[in-house]
Amino acid sequence: MTMLRKDTPSLPDSSFNPIYAYGKQDKSGHIHVSAEPSSQKPVSYSGATDEELRNVYNDIPKFYDRANALISFFQDVKWRVELIKATVRYAEKFNIVLDVASGKGELSLLIKRILPVQLVMMDYAENMLYQAMVDGDRILASFYNMPFRGDAFDAVMSSFALHAADEIEEVIKEMVRVSKDVIGVIAMGKSDNSLFRAYVGFYLAHIQPWLASLVGAKVQDYRYIYYIYRRIPTNSQVRRMFERNLELKEFRVKTLGSVYIAVGKKRKGR
Numbered sequence: 001m002t003m004l005r006k007d008t009p010s011l012p013d014s015s016f017n018p019i020y021a022y023g024k025q026d027k028s029g030h031i032h033v034s035a036e037p038s039s040q041k042p043v044s045y046s047g048a049t050d051e052e053l054r055n056v057y058n059d060i061p062k063f064y065d066r067a068n069a070l071i072s073f074f075q076d077v078k079w080r081v082e083l084i085k086a087t088v089r090y091a092e093k094f095n096i097v098l099d100v101a102s103g104k105g106e107l108s109l110l111i112k113r114i115l116p117v118q119l120v121m122m123d124y125a126e127n128m129l130y131q132a133m134v135d136g137d138r139i140l141a142s143f144y145n146m147p148f149r150g151d152a153f154d155a156v157m158s159s160f161a162l163h164a165a166d167e168i169e170e171v172i173k174e175m176v177r178v179s180k181d182v183i184g185v186i187a188m189g190k191s192d193n194s195l196f197r198a199y200v201g202f203y204l205a206h207i208q209p210w211l212a213s214l215v216g217a218k219v220q221d222y223r224y225i226y227y228i229y230r231r232i233p234t235n236s237q238v239r240r241m242f243e244r245n246l247e248l249k250e251f252r253v254k255t256l257g258s259v260y261i262a263v264g265k266k267r268k269g270r
Helices: 050-059 061-071 076-090 106-114 126-130 168-178 194-214 219-231 235-245
Strands: 031-033 096-100 118-123 137-140 153-159 179-188 247-254 259-265
Touching (some): 076 247, 076 259, 096 106, 106 118, 106 153, 118 126, 153 168, 168 179, 179 219, 194 219, 235 259
Parallel strands (some): 096 153, 153 179
Antiparallel strands (some): 179 259
16 A cells, blocks of 8 residues: 655546545555555544554454444444434435544445445544445545545544544534535533533443453453543533534434534535
8 A cells, every 4th residue: 555645746637536635546445545644643542642542443343333332322323323314404415425433334334225325434543444344435544634625525424433533623624624515423422511421421431341341342442432531522612613613503412411413514615
């Protein structure tokens, strides 16, 4: 695989898929490395290094589905479908879709079962992409620095990933940049109610790692989820981030505020 730097000169457009900012078109379904890892903004939880986090993400795939189920109190599939329906409801077109921080493609798989669309999966962990459940383009890249042209996708979506960003609003801005119309997100949230926050925090710190251990997962890997929860902003703060960057159509919270769904439209001229 060729490692392409962000400043790689563009070749004639005829050599490229029009959605990509750089990198030749390849319909083989192989994983494309879109940028030098060192050029991407690191994601860090409680002092963890960029390399440590990549190792965590690469170790998790075998138990990834169960992790999302535990975060969402076993409602993750239902809520992904809810996100898809809400996003389609506000989309002018729904032909070319980007799944940001796709993991193995749980969201992409559901989209493909519901609608015939062209999908691009993008994730930070190579092992996630190698185990993808959906055929098509798979891009190894950071959500801070997406290797796509502006207005490239009819819809840009993400499930159970945005909370992993140190700077959530920067990722929202990048999602808005590459979308020509609609953005849909489901992610771990944090209630504005202090009692709800305490309950969910206890669940993530103690109960979830114990449950994960019962299915053979590494407890330490799942404790990262609690570290993320501890530092993410409250739902009202996240809502304001969306409102600053797009025309927010829906913002719903689930299960004591531990999960939110946000859907919005790109403002004209952005």
